[in-house]
Amino acid sequence: MTMDRRSLLKGVAAAGAGAAVTALPLEASTPKPEIPPDAFGMLYDATLCIGCRACVTACKEANAMPGNLYNPPEDLSGDTKNIIKVWHRDQPDQSYMKAQCMHCLDPACVRACMIGSFQKREFGIVTWDPTKCIGCRYCQVACPFAIPKFQWEKAMPKIVKCELCNHRINDSTGKPMPACCEVCPKEAVIAGDYRDLLAEAQRRIDEHPERYYPAGAPKIYGAEDGGGTQVLYLAGVDFENLGLPDLGTEPAGISAAAIQHTIYKGFVAPVALYGILGAVMWRNRRSGKEEE
Ligand code: SF4
Ligand code: SF4
Ligand code: SF4
Structure with a gap:
């Protein structure tokens, strides 16, 4: 009841x-929190993002929220569940950042x-x-x-x-279909089973270790941070610059x-x-x- x-x-x-x-x-x-057996999540790779904000528009459409590409929101708000920000615009180490719930x-x-x-x-x-x-x-x-x-x-x-678009369930897989991931032209944000996303993040690091932060020992933010999050991040700059705090592993x-x-x-x-x-x-x- x-x-x-x-x-x-x-x-x-x-x-x-x-x-x-x-x-x-x-x-x-x-x-230490357990990973749910059917854990679903997202992987955002800031090194692939081109800042087109198609994901922001798709999120608004999928959630029936006001706003569009010509009037892009500056931050998460009562009518914005997903945002793309820029760190060090036009600098050599510029990076985009996608923010939404981390599904800790x-x-x-x-x-x-x-x-x-x-x-x-x-x-x-x-x-x-x-x-x-x-x-x-x-x-x-x-x-x-x-x-x-x-x-x-x-x-x-x-x-x-963000509730990971849990109102958009794929009839054949029974899994959510995050609208932001469907429209990303660069696979900078992808959705899938949590363990597969961890493996994909590691594959990207192994393929191009020079792209990722920190140099020499690239890290997947969210694999352990704050006990772990079902939204994972790869980036070419310090995660704290992108607004992802150093939470330790507690x-x-x-x-x-x-x-x-x-x-x-x-x-x-x-x-x-x-x-x-x-x-x-x-x-x-x-x-x-x-x-x-
Ligand atoms: S605590 Fe984690 S799961 Fe809850 S709203 Fe914040 S990021 Fe999302
Ligand atoms: S998964 Fe979250 S951020 Fe992505 S479109 Fe759905 S509500 Fe927006
Ligand atoms: S995550 Fe994809 S859709 Fe969103 S701004 Fe970056 S490249 Fe564009």
Whole structure:
């Protein structure tokens, strides 16, 4: 059984009448995240990207979001799930950068979302459920890549982020069809099974080691960073220049658990409310597991 936003808010209102509820204990540490057996993802190779932004337009079309090539968005926003940026424009070491959700193996947004609106689902895709979200935006605080965006200007705002086009399933393979990957003219961004993408990234490095960063020991960003991400990157420049932070190999979810602890520590008065929210989150997650 799952609980929708209306039932949740009713429950919270009832709780506000005065029940004293103790918040559920939070996990203190995270084991190394497992790769889902059917993990699907993307590989972006910045050395092949020509900055045409066909992927940005395709993403907007596939997700029915406003905007087009003649008015390219400058950053991720409430109506942009995918962006191409330029680092060091017109310099010898210029590089493009494609940004969208990384579909982390241990997603900080999932851990931070008290209600279970963010979930890691089939194919390891990290999704957001509008029927559960209460708009607290802890997911925005928790994400180490600053991906989730909020529709501030809308009367009924949503959280917006790439869901790996999980609404576009290929009938014959049963796998998602990311629109950005379908249109890329250079195979700079490709989609596929996570393990195949790792192998393809390594093949590209072996074929042209001189192209990739760091010199001498090229790296696949996302293979281990932040515990691993299902979107992988190859680049010719330092990943940090492209906005990909040095997270070490610790799962990114640990930082979200720390954020939860910090937030709850500061809130003494609404402990009953947060206890109820925590209980609902636990219940939603448990029922999700039972459904699986
Ligand atoms: S933590 Fe950020 S990048 Fe990772 S899955 Fe969540 S929204 Fe995407
Ligand atoms: S997978 Fe779909 S939603 Fe995600 S960036 Fe590509 S086109 Fe946009
Ligand atoms: S469509 Fe491909 S080449 Fe064009 S900007 Fe996007 S990733 Fe780069």
